[in-house]
Amino acid sequence: MEEISPKNILLKPARPVGIMGYGAYVPRYRLPASEVARIWTDGQAGLPIKEKAVAGLDEDVATMSIEAARNALQRASVSPSESRAVWVGSESHPYAVKPTSTIDAEAIGAVPNVQAGDWQFACKAGTEAMVAAIGFIGSGMADYALAIGMDTAQGRPSDALEYTAGAGGAAYLLGPAEKSLAVIEHTYSFVTDTPDFWRRAYQKYPEHGQRFTGEPAYFKHITESAQALMDATQTKPTDYDYAVFHQPNTKFPQRVAAQLGFTKEQIAHGLLVPVIGNTYAGAALIGLTAILDIANPGERILLVSFGSGAGSDAMALQVTEAIQERRDRAPKTQDYIARRIEIDYATYARMRGKLVMK
Amino acid sequence: MEIPRHWRLRKQRYGLVGEVCPHCDAKLFPPRDVCPECGQEAKTLYNFSGRGEVYSYTTVYEAPAGFEEVAPYTVALIKLQEGPLVTAQLTDTNGEQVEIGTPVEMVTRRLRSDGDERGLLVYGYKFRPILQQLISPT
Numbered sequence: 273m274e275e276i277s278p279k280n281i282l283l284k285p286a287r288p289v290g291i292m293g294y295g296a297y298v299p300r301y302r303l304p305a306s307e308v309a310r311i312w313t314d315g316q317a318g319l320p321i322k323e324k325a326v327a328g329l330d331e332d333v334a335t336m337s338i339e340a341a342r343n344a345l346q347r348a349s350v351s352p353s354e355s356r357a358v359w360v361g362s363e364s365h366p367y368a369v370k371p372t373s374t375i376d377a378e379a380i381g382a383v384p385n386v387q388a389g390d391w392q393f394a395c396k397a398g399t400e401a402m403v404a405a406i407g408f409i410g411s412g413m414a415d416y417a418l419a420i421g422m423d424t425a426q427g428r429p430s431d432a433l434e435y436t437a438g439a440g441g442a443a444y445l446l447g448p449a450e451k452s453l454a455v456i457e458h459t460y461s462f463v464t465d466t467p468d469f470w471r472r473a474y475q476k477y478p479e480h481g482q483r484f485t486g487e488p489a490y491f492k493h494i495t496e497s498a499q500a501l502m503d504a505t506q507t508k509p510t511d512y513d514y515a516v517f518h519q520p521n522t523k524f525p526q527r528v529a530a531q532l533g534f535t536k537e538q539i540a541h542g543l544l545v546p547v548i549g550n551t552y553a554g555a556a557l558i559g560l561t562a563i564l565d566i567a568n569p570g571e572r573i574l575l576v577s578f579g580s581g582a583g584s585d586a587m588a589l590q591v592t593e594a595i596q597e598r599r600d601r602a603p604k605t606q607d608y609i610a611r612r613i614e615i616d617y618a619t620y621a622r623m624r625g626k627l628v629m630k
Numbered sequence: 631m632e633i634p635r636h637w638r639l640r641k642q643r644y645g646l647v648g649e650v651c652p653h654c655d656a657k658l659f660p661p662r663d664v665c666p667e668c669g670q671e672a673k674t675l676y677n678f679s680g681r682g683e684v685y686s687y688t689t690v691y692e693a694p695a696g697f698e699e700v701a702p703y704t705v706a707l708i709k710l711q712e713g714p715l716v717t718a719q720l721t722d723t724n725g726e727q728v729e730i731g732t733p734v735e736m737v738t739r740r741l742r743s744d745g746d747e748r749g750l751l752v753y754g755y756k757f758r759p760i761l762q763q764l765i766s767p768t
């Protein structure tokens with residue numbers, strides 16, 4: 273084996289892989305950050321976002337993933353039974369033990385000739401599933417595979433995360449590049465053991481390392497993975513038309529984009545956190561669906577996720593002609609964002625199971 | 631606990647899978663293996679489109695056991711595009727925009743927990759006003 277060096281660090285499948293179809297999902301309820309500030313700080317706190325999406329009483333990661341997956345299949349026009357994997361990345365799977373992916377695979381009609389599994393890597397569980405799907409298809413083991421990143425994250429009442437922990441995500445049906453609406457040209461992942469955020473078994477709310485979440489975690493992993501990918505592919509920020517970075521709040525992706533040399537315009541279309549919150553495993557992936565909704569053939573996109581614990585997956589994509597006829601086959605990301613119902617903190621507390629019923 | 635029943639019904643519940651009569655093309659939901667139109671055997675699986683309209687509806691304030699946490703909610707008779715009438719909960723409505731004739735589409739949602747918080751989660755179809763029309767009522 274050749275030693276890993278900056279020249280050969282890219283993950284290269286034996287055959288090229290791309291996105292056949294994509295689907296977003298955002299539940300319709302919105303909790304303004306000002307409501308959280310009203311309850312806990314007499315309205316004095318600075319607001320990290322405008323508002324966040326909140327799942328309805330009958331929604332969870334399984335149901336939200338089903339709708340996103342149906343949208344992805346509809347765009348792809350591929351029969352669900354042809355997808356040989358249904359992989360769901362999340363930190364809020366409805367069961368501690370029992371896969372979300374079997375419920376989803378059954379509901380969309382992908383069973384029984386299918387791999388199914390739930391992925392867990394904080395906010396990069398969705399892109400981790402996607403990289404695995406690239407390998408699965410790229411090796412020739414399968415022609416199609418479904419990778420999903422979806423979350424209904426919880427923040428402890430009054431914690432900084434309560435302002436931002438949102439609900440939503442996206443599903444991607446991957447397949448051979450020559451049939452795809454966007455070719456995944458390159459991927460690279462950068463991972464270390466960094467304790468910036470965690471949730472122990474049986475705990476309802478996560479813990480975070482306060483200021484430790486910034487520099488050594490988010491910024492380090494995103495810049496390392498993005499820079500390494502650009503170095504290895506001999507590309508620079510101006511070679512990309514759009515970029516999307518994991519978006520836990522409004523400032524972090526704006527700052528990391530500037531550090532890497534991307535402009536505000538390049539990240540504008542995928543920056544959804546101000547209006548839907550941090551959708552964790554869905555955050556980078558739903559930024560990408562918003563970009564695919566408007567991108568033109570030939571345009572290039574850089575996507576970089578971040579998951580606490582910690583790691584980043586960087587992907588470079590190029591949109592193909594097929595985008596034009598496929599993108600209108602299912603609701604767009606902004607359609608879901610537009611069907612907005614504002615709720616107050618009491619309704620939010622009920623929806624998120626914060627009221628003790630017995 | 632009704633695990634065997636939930637398991638048996640999962641296909642029709644998750645994805646509105648019914649049957650089509652090979653003799654007269656009638657669509658059956660729920661599946662019952664005998665065609666109500668021509669009386670012959672009808673066991674061919676059929677995926678309903680999930681589109682239909684509200685035929686009638688009522689709002690439940692005093693919910694039966696297992697549904698207390700989602701009350702109040704609206705139950706409707708839905709006339710599916712393919713013909714059959716099904717009873718289902720409406721969702722994403724907030725009460726106001728539903729009336730007889732409202733076009734609706736099927737979504738898969740969490741119906742309830744079978745028993746307490748340790749029990750099986752039961753998923754199944756509900757209907758909501760069609761998403762695209764929620765956004766731009768044209």
Ligand SMILES: [Zn+2]
Nearest residue numbers: 651654665668
């Ligand atoms: Zn018949």
